[in-house]
Amino acid sequence: KLSKRLETVAKFVPQDAIVADIGSDHAYLPCYLVHNNIAKSAIAGEVVKGPYDSACHEVQKEKLTNKITVRLADGLAAIEPGDGVTAITIAGMGGPLITSILEKHPLALEGVERLILQPNIHAKVIREWALQNCWKIIDEVILLEDEKIYEILVLERGEMNLSELEKLLGPVLKQQHSDVFHTKWTREVEQWGHVREALQKAEQTPEILAKSAELAHLIEEVGEV
Ligand code: SAM
Structure with a gap:
C-alpha cells in the first residue's frame, strides 16, 4: 500500500502518461501507477546503487519489467530521448535538491507536459525556479502524514505571477488555507x-x-x- 503522500502525488499523474520517477528508491510509485493503469509505462531513476537495486527488485517482483525501466543515473539523465516521457515525478527530497535536478539536464524536459514535485522542505525555491523557467503552478496540496507536513506542487508550462508571500506559502495553499497549512x-x-x-x-x-x-x-x- 502506497503512503498517503505518494498516493496524492499519483493523483496528479495524467491518464496514460509516460512517467519518469526520479529518486524512485523502491519504485513504489511507478509500480502503483502502472498497476492502476494510470501510466502507460515508466522510468524509475536512481543515483545510488542500494535504492537502484531495491527498485530493480521491486519491479521484477511485481512482474512489471516490460512496462518499467529502472536506470542508475543522476537526476534527469535517467531520461533518454526516445522515452517520450510526458510527466516527471520527484518526491521525498528537499526543494533545493529537486530544483538542482531540474536545472542540471534541461534538455530532458523537452516534451514533458507536467511536473509533480513533492519537496519535504523549502518548496519556495521550486516556485522561484518555476517562475524563471516558464512553468506555472496548476495545483498544490499540503498534507499531514506521520506527524510530518508535506507539500505537493503540480506544474505545467505557462506563465504566472507570484507575490513574495505566495512564493513562500504557495498561491493555491494560501488561498485554500487548510488546517494543515495553518x-x-x-x-x-x-x-x-x-x-x-x-x-x-x-x-x-x-x-x-x-x-x-x-x-x-x-x-x-x-x-x-
Ligand atoms: N521518491 C521516493 C519517495 O518519495 O518515497 C524516495 C525518496 S528518498 C527519501 C530520495 C531518493 O532520491 C533516494 O533514494 C536517493 O538516492 C535519490 N536521489 C537523490 N539525489 C538523486 C539524484 N540526483 N538523482 C536520482 N536520485 C537521487
Missing part, C-alpha cells in the same frame, strides 16, 4: 520568534540587525495570513 505556518512563525529573541540577545552587528528585521517582517506578514 498548523505549518503557525509553527514556523513561532520558530522565527524564538530565533529573533536569540538574535536580540546577541551583539547587534549590522548583519544581526538585518536578519532580525527580516524575521520581524516575515513574522508580521505570515502571521497576518
Whole structure:
C-alpha cells in the first residue's frame, strides 16, 4: 500500500502518461501507477546503487519489467530521448535538491507536459525556479502524514505571477488555507520568534540587525495570513 503522500502525488499523474520517477528508491510509485493503469509505462531513476537495486527488485517482483525501466543515473539523465516521457515525478527530497535536478539536464524536459514535485522542505525555491523557467503552478496540496507536513506542487508550462508571500506559502495553499497549512505556518512563525529573541540577545552587528528585521517582517506578514 502506497503512503498517503505518494498516493496524492499519483493523483496528479495524467491518464496514460509516460512517467519518469526520479529518486524512485523502491519504485513504489511507478509500480502503483502502472498497476492502476494510470501510466502507460515508466522510468524509475536512481543515483545510488542500494535504492537502484531495491527498485530493480521491486519491479521484477511485481512482474512489471516490460512496462518499467529502472536506470542508475543522476537526476534527469535517467531520461533518454526516445522515452517520450510526458510527466516527471520527484518526491521525498528537499526543494533545493529537486530544483538542482531540474536545472542540471534541461534538455530532458523537452516534451514533458507536467511536473509533480513533492519537496519535504523549502518548496519556495521550486516556485522561484518555476517562475524563471516558464512553468506555472496548476495545483498544490499540503498534507499531514506521520506527524510530518508535506507539500505537493503540480506544474505545467505557462506563465504566472507570484507575490513574495505566495512564493513562500504557495498561491493555491494560501488561498485554500487548510488546517494543515495553518498548523505549518503557525509553527514556523513561532520558530522565527524564538530565533529573533536569540538574535536580540546577541551583539547587534549590522548583519544581526538585518536578519532580525527580516524575521520581524516575515513574522508580521505570515502571521497576518
Ligand atoms: N521518491 C521516493 C519517495 O518519495 O518515497 C524516495 C525518496 S528518498 C527519501 C530520495 C531518493 O532520491 C533516494 O533514494 C536517493 O538516492 C535519490 N536521489 C537523490 N539525489 C538523486 C539524484 N540526483 N538523482 C536520482 N536520485 C537521487
